[in-house]
Amino acid sequence: MHQTQAATQCTQAKLEFQALGGRRVEADFSGGYLSSEGGSLLLRQIDQKLGLCEKLAGCFTDRRDQRFVEHDLAGMLRQRIFGLALGYEDLNDHDCLRRDPLLAAACGRADVLGQERHHAQDAGCPLAGKSTLNRMELGAQEHALTKKIHADADRIQDLLLQMAVAAIPRKSGVIVLDFDATDDLLHGHQEGRFYHGYYKGYCYLPLYCFCGDVPLWSQLRTADGDAAGGTLEALQKIVKAIRGRFGRQVVIIVRADSGFCRDELMSWIETQPQLYYVFGLARNVRLQEMLAPTFWRTAAKLDAEAVRLAKAAGAKAPPELEGTAREFEELSYSTLKTWSRERRVIGKAEITQGKTNPRFIVTNISSREPWAQGEEQFATGSGLYERFYCARGNMENRIKEQQLDLFADRTSTAWKSSNQLRLWFSTFAYLLLSQMRAVALHGTPLATATVGTIRLKLLKIAALITVSVRRIYVQLPSACTLKEVYGLAQRRLAGCSP
DSSP states (O other): OOEEOOOOSSOOOOEEEEEETTEEEEEOSOOOSEESOTTHHHHHHHHHHHTHHHHHHTTEEEOSOGGGOOSOHHHHHHHHHHHHHTTOOSGGGHHHHTTOHHHHHHTTOSOTTOTTOSSGGGTTOOSOOHHHHHHHHHTTSTTOTTOSEEEOHHHHHHHHHHHHHHHSOTTOSEEEEEEEEOOEEOSSSOTTOEEETTTTEEEEOOEEEEETTEEEEEEOOBTTSOTTTTHHHHHHHHHHHHHHHHOTTSEEEEEEOGGGOOHHHHHHHHTSTTEEEEEEEOOOHHHHHHHHHHHHHHHHHHOHHHHHHHHHTTOSSOOOOSSEEEEEEEEEEOOSSSOSSOEEEEEEEEEETTEEEEEEEEESOOSOSGGGTTOHHHHSHHIIIIIIGGGGHHHHHHHHIIIIISOTTOOOSSSHHHHHHHHHHHHHHHHHHHHHHHHTSTTSTTTTOOHHHHIIIIISOOEEEEEESSOEEEEOOTTOTTHHHHHHHHHHHHTSOO
């Protein structure tokens, strides 16, 4: 049987390192077909289970002459999305990655060694180069009529929502949707460039929605609008998709900070059955005056005698006391102009080392709903604030994962629509890894690991590849610290129905 191992094209110069005892330490680049992407085979399995890249390819129009096409759309999308999952943020990285036979196998490329390329200069490169991938991305803008590959933005957005809703656990009794916006600093003079005073820089202001660690929405927006802009339209689509899978009786709660506390959004939610919201509410003079009496109770928890003496002396505010304490107050509140009705507001009167820290949330949850009975986080105002609202901080961690580990902020093309496509690629990569975490890694040390940790410990594994007529043999390191987890993940994914 003929076997192919890597052979260098020329004599490799040896690299000499410090001697170890009486032995020389030398290195060169004649090791053969080696890869640092041993975990890419797991990415291939989860992609096949979900059919993600095949479905995503259906959202593109390919006007290339297929007689001369070497890289199909699904393969290019796998290369791009797997590359992000493996830590390669830049298209330039693919000029080296295109030579990796293991990544080629993961992307579904039969000619893993690149020996059947049409042009001699491409021999040894089974995957697409940066220019080919770049042309795919630049076909996203609507005016790119000369591009042979064109992305349909509406279909991609719908596909992301469809696949994300399918990833929500079927037995979910209460579905929590976390909305948030963040800054995406620009790399130059891109389309839609605006200065944002809060972030002190030129940036985009993408809108995200997560359900747990499942990304439902990632919309690239310019920074010249309201932080809540487009949220109502996004929510209407998300709720419709969730109702389509779970039925009209499932309870949905929308959770967000004060940037999303808008009457239009709250009023629409209040008209919908089994739909609720818990939003942060920015403090103002009226709210603080309403909460002022509660601060006396808070101070009394720290030093009741000092509070009694302060009241007797006619003090207008509690004395400054060491320690930390908090009390909660139920309020009925409406703005003077912008709200259409009074709403339930929960105020937190917190004192920390003598400093008052008033905070507020607004909600249409009355705590009397049948589904809320027996749930501590919904039973009282303090539960709604401390146990439920404060838990939205986990969603901020998900955004950090996507931006830091999956390079969602690498929006450096000249056009906003192409940058939106890059943001979607990052989101699909996150969806792949979140599903790997849920399906293949539950009960393992990586069950709650971040994307960066999963990449470092499970995906970035050395591999030696031997290619023969009958098989592609991948040898992983015997000293791999998580080889049991890797094997378990592979068996779980292999046993999943597509």
